[in-house]
Amino acid sequence: MKYKPKNPTKIDGRVVAEWNEESVLQMVSRFGHLRRAEIAASVWPSSSPESAKKMCSITVRRLLARRELEERPNALGGKSLVVALRGVRRLALSGHESADGRDLSSVDGPQFYHRALGTNYLIQKLREGAQVFGxxxxxxxxxxxxxxxxxxxFNKFPDGLVLYPASSRGYNGPRFAADWIEVESNVKADADIANMMRIALRPGVWLDAAETTVIDRVVFLFDARQRHEAAFCSYLRREVMPVLSDYGDGVLHNIVFARAQIRTPLIWEGCTEVTAAEVLLRSTGESALLKQPKEDV
Known part of the structure; x- marks a missing residue:
């Protein structure tokens, strides 16, 4: 006698479990290493925080037991998950490229805070529907x-990329418009700020050789409790505002300050964004900063 399910429209729990496991493995593989809170937020974006946390705990426990994930101490004194060799093999069977992450130095090294801050921002953008690359x-x-x-x-690499349909940003030619993400966790000298501003002050250049993606904005991400925004604005007032016409009135709209709300040691509570034009307008009253010309690319 064949088993007849009581609710034939309900998805088999084993199928859901397998989907959850592969989703977690793929997400950890995408970022290299993740903490449980980051896995919960990225894999179960539509669930309540409590439900996402519970599903994450159950799924990670199974993956650890099967040695498809491995847990490592991170630089903040907590635990991070990386894909183990068995997890790499499992992902390969479903057509997903991965790599064994057990030797990643960024888990317990000095770059962990920097990487984790960027990861949390990218997960927020992923939840909002954008494509992200850490x-x-x-x-x-x-x-x-x-x-x-x-x-x-560019003679440098971004800390992350966020891609949107180019038409949503007012471009006609490209397929995608990208935000170039710069994570700020240390105080920068003017020379370092100038180097980062090189890209920010020339929006509309191609990101890739195939010319499918244009750089639209540069986003400076930082803990809102720190003074990075003041340093950037000071630089812009001294070096850019006096020669703003050389860059175009709308360029300051393409420089974005992402103010992350963080609880110690690094608990993500959200992020708000404001353009350099908005910040400087409050202090200068320059109406020209409100102009937002954008040439077709």
Whole structure:
């Protein structure tokens, strides 16, 4: 006698479990390493925080027991998850490229805070429906531009990329418009700020050799409790405002300050964004900053 389910429209729990496991493995593989809170937020974006946390705990426990994930101490004194060799093999069976993350130095090294801050911002954008590529994806050549191409074109690499349909940003030619993400966790000297502003002050350049993606904005991400925004604005007032006409009135709308709300040691509570034009307008009253010309690309 065949088993007849009581509710034939309900998805088999084993199917859901397998989907959850592969989703977690893919997400950890995408970023290199994640904490449980980051896995919960990214894999179950539509669930309540309590439900997402519970599903994450159950799924991670199974993956650890099967040795498809491995847990490592991170630089903040907590635990992070990386994909183990068995997890790499499982992902390969479903057509997903991955790599063994057990030797990642960014888990317990000095760059952990910097990487985790960027990861949380990218997860927020992922939840909002954008395409995202973190530092690890760029390193592993999974981003829309190669490391060699980025080095040649910009002589530096972003801490992340967020892609949107180009039409949503007012472009007619490109397929995608990208936000170039710069994570700020240390105080920068003027020379370092100037280097980062090189890209911010020339929006509309191609990100990739195939010319599918244009850089639209540069987003400076930082803990809102720190003074990075003041340093950037001071630089813009001294070096850019006096020669604003050389860049175009709308350029300051393409420089974005992402103010992350963080609880110690690094508990993400959200992020608000404001353009450099909005911040400087409050202090200068320059109506020209409100202009937002954008040439077709």
């Amino acid at each position: 530092e690890y994806a760029i390193l592993k050549q999974r981003a829309p531009a190669t490391r060699a191409g980025l080095k040649e074109r």
